[in-house]
Amino acid sequence: MSEPLRFHVPEPLSRPGGKPDFSGVVIPEAGSVDRPPVEVDSTEIRDLAFSIIRVLDRDGQAVGPWAPDLSNEDLVRGLRHMMTLRAFDARMMMAQRQGKTSFYMQHTGEEAVACAFRVALSPGDMNFPTYRQAGLLIADGYPLVDMMCQIFSNERDPLKGRQLPIMYSSKAHGFFSISGNLTTQFVQAVGWAMGSAIKGDDKIAVGWVGDGATAESDFHAALVFASTYKAPVVLNVVNNQWAISTFQGIAAGGSGTFAARGLGFGIPALRVDGNDYLAVYSVAKWAIERARRNLGPTLVEYVTYRAGAHSTSDDPSAYRPKAESEGWPLGDPVARLKDHLIAIGAWSAERHAQAETEIMAEVVAAQKEAEQHGTLHAGGRPSVRDIFEDVYAEPPPHLRRQRQQIGI
Amino acid sequence: MARMTMIEAIRSAMDVSMERDPNVVVFGEDVGFFGGVFRCTAGLQKKYGASRCFDAPISECGIVGAAIGMAAYGLRPCIEIQFADYMYPAYDQIVSEAARLRHRSAGDFTCPMVIRMPTGGGIFGGETHSQSPEALFTHVAGLMTVVPSNPYDAKGLLISAIESPDPIIFLEPKRLYNGPFDGHHDRPVTAWSKHELGETPEGHYTIPLGKAAIRREGQAVTVITYGSMVYAALAAAEETGVDAEVIDLRTLVPLDLEAIVASVSKTGRCLVLHEATLTSGFGAELAAVVQEHCFYHLEAPILRVAGWDTPYPHAQEWAYYPGPARVGAALRELTEVA
Numbered sequence: 001m002s003e004p005l006r007f008h009v010p011e012p013l014s015r016p017g018g019k020p021d022f023s024g025v026v027i028p029e030a031g032s033v034d035r036p037p038v039e040v041d042s043t044e045i046r047d048l049a050f051s052i053i054r055v056l057d058r059d060g061q062a063v064g065p066w067a068p069d070l071s072n073e074d075l076v077r078g079l080r081h082m083m084t085l086r087a088f089d090a091r092m093m094m095a096q097r098q099g100k101t102s103f104y105m106q107h108t109g110e111e112a113v114a115c116a117f118r119v120a121l122s123p124g125d126m127n128f129p130t131y132r133q134a135g136l137l138i139a140d141g142y143p144l145v146d147m148m149c150q151i152f153s154n155e156r157d158p159l160k161g162r163q164l165p166i167m168y169s170s171k172a173h174g175f176f177s178i179s180g181n182l183t184t185q186f187v188q189a190v191g192w193a194m195g196s197a198i199k200g201d202d203k204i205a206v207g208w209v210g211d212g213a214t215a216e217s218d219f220h221a222a223l224v225f226a227s228t229y230k231a232p233v234v235l236n237v238v239n240n241q242w243a244i245s246t247f248q249g250i251a252a253g254g255s256g257t258f259a260a261r262g263l264g265f266g267i268p269a270l271r272v273d274g275n276d277y278l279a280v281y282s283v284a285k286w287a288i289e290r291a292r293r294n295l296g297p298t299l300v301e302y303v304t305y306r307a308g309a310h311s312t313s314d315d316p317s318a319y320r321p322k323a324e325s326e327g328w329p330l331g332d333p334v335a336r337l338k339d340h341l342i343a344i345g346a347w348s349a350e351r352h353a354q355a356e357t358e359i360m361a362e363v364v365a366a367q368k369e370a371e372q373h374g375t376l377h378a379g380g381r382p383s384v385r386d387i388f389e390d391v392y393a394e395p396p397p398h399l400r401r402q403r404q405q406i407g408i
Numbered sequence: 409m410a411r412m413t414m415i416e417a418i419r420s421a422m423d424v425s426m427e428r429d430p431n432v433v434v435f436g437e438d439v440g441f442f443g444g445v446f447r448c449t450a451g452l453q454k455k456y457g458a459s460r461c462f463d464a465p466i467s468e469c470g471i472v473g474a475a476i477g478m479a480a481y482g483l484r485p486c487i488e489i490q491f492a493d494y495m496y497p498a499y500d501q502i503v504s505e506a507a508r509l510r511h512r513s514a515g516d517f518t519c520p521m522v523i524r525m526p527t528g529g530g531i532f533g534g535e536t537h538s539q540s541p542e543a544l545f546t547h548v549a550g551l552m553t554v555v556p557s558n559p560y561d562a563k564g565l566l567i568s569a570i571e572s573p574d575p576i577i578f579l580e581p582k583r584l585y586n587g588p589f590d591g592h593h594d595r596p597v598t599a600w601s602k603h604e605l606g607e608t609p610e611g612h613y614t615i616p617l618g619k620a621a622i623r624r625e626g627q628a629v630t631v632i633t634y635g636s637m638v639y640a641a642l643a644a645a646e647e648t649g650v651d652a653e654v655i656d657l658r659t660l661v662p663l664d665l666e667a668i669v670a671s672v673s674k675t676g677r678c679l680v681l682h683e684a685t686l687t688s689g690f691g692a693e694l695a696a697v698v699q700e701h702c703f704y705h706l707e708a709p710i711l712r713v714a715g716w717d718t719p720y721p722h723a724q725e726w727a728y729y730p731g732p733a734r735v736g737a738a739l740r741e742l743t744e745v746a
Contacts, residue, residue: 177513191477221470393573396662
């Protein structure tokens, strides 16, 4: 008789009290991965779904075929976007601790992904983001004050106090309304892209999802629809290693990579160093060009690390080693772009320190302005009447009756 | 005026809408080349091309999710879920996304779309082709739920739904597709071609959402119903001789409260009737509304006749289906209360 069946539950390599262990993350040399033409068939680039495209090497130089054509000014602007996001996070985390809002989610360690991707897009393109892509707004110049008013749910909140903090929405900035239900928007991005193709438009869509949420059935649906209709869409998986307390292996199983899931659908799939601003930008350009030239969808996995807590309601020291983020082999995206700019003579430690001060002053000023319009429990509040508006285009009789019951 | 089946009327509504508005697109499982398992979309792909009417993968979540994205882009998708029973994989997309998009984005993004689904039993479809899940939609803020009962209404309501700026659940009682089936399964069904409500204009017209129709005027009892049960109510009224007023709601949300209050205030007696399971069914809402607004006119307790609280059976279909016998018994019971 064979031995009894064994049930398998994957475990991360390290837990609290242990030493950080990233031996499972194989990091190729910067510049070592080929850059195929965008017309390539997915079957010819299977290896790109298992490798990691990297541009910035250990000396801060941009190397290899994926090194993008970005000016020094572009790069400095990108650095400032990431620094702004980081300063914004710091202030909003503090504001949450001070009770000015109920909730916040920071981006620490993942700033390059959304900031670099955004600048590769064109006006009119539409992102379907998750809750950790505020870099898309910041890199597109969305006003910090408006973001903060949303976070504070105050009288100037563009979403009228209805949404959880950070669940922004801005059609004008190509940022679809965020849902807290994960992966629902991955297939909506495909649908938006299908719509653009049906109308013969030139706009493309971008879907965003985290590593853990790829387990949702919507992910499968999105890939089926994207591949069936060759939708002009870029499907982004941000693999930051952790889904709250659940390590990526619970979603990935033993299958290799998240990018590789595209291959079964005939979707070209790339894996990129998500902490390398230049590599992210370059891969984004490649995938966006494919979408815009009727070559169909691309699946991109950004290998990064969530250096902070999942949200203000989370404490990562309960499930992973305290120093794990320091052991992350792909480093910090802000530091890496800063070092690159210094290495090519376009930046200096002094200018960086000065920029940090300026950016923090800008964020603090925005916060002051936002707080003049109220915070969650103090000052200007959205109207109670706003609960009843926008449920439908016009309030039907039963909502009008209920609104009267509340006395407005 | 031409007489149409409900299938032809529904197809005509989509045809008229696609003709008038290039942003109307139709898709779903088997709806493209083949024209749908119930033939509701037959000919639309040939007439408007595969980019306006096409087949979808067997993924209700994907069909609804993609339609939400298209609607947000600016199209007006009118999609088919092959049977309402198959809707559940799409429920998150419907409830958490389509229904709430306008509200949560403060009108920045909207979701004008219609989700058509054949609903109800009476076709020996067993538990996976017979359900009536309307209460799962009427409970959701941001959705409108429509249930037509005849070809003329089906076309006018569907055009209204397609032109609406809001997401609409459009439930088509499949047992009524070819005629006004009244629950007498042992008798032939009158064809819509021999029924006045089969008379359906070829062109564009609308029936407003949120307005009920009185199918039979009466003084003794008000029957509040919709969809397939309209004809069971009419049959029961004729067979019992109870002078029932039959309200066909047509739209469940928004509800035509005025029509309900006017009728029950007149008759003082009320039967709530639907094919869906009883407990927490839409009839519970109707009964609550009637007692809230008509309590002092009521001369008898409100009664409900509905599907049993069991899965929909196969062989025992006619013991499950709330036909004229059960409806008639309830009408008698109501009128016997002094």
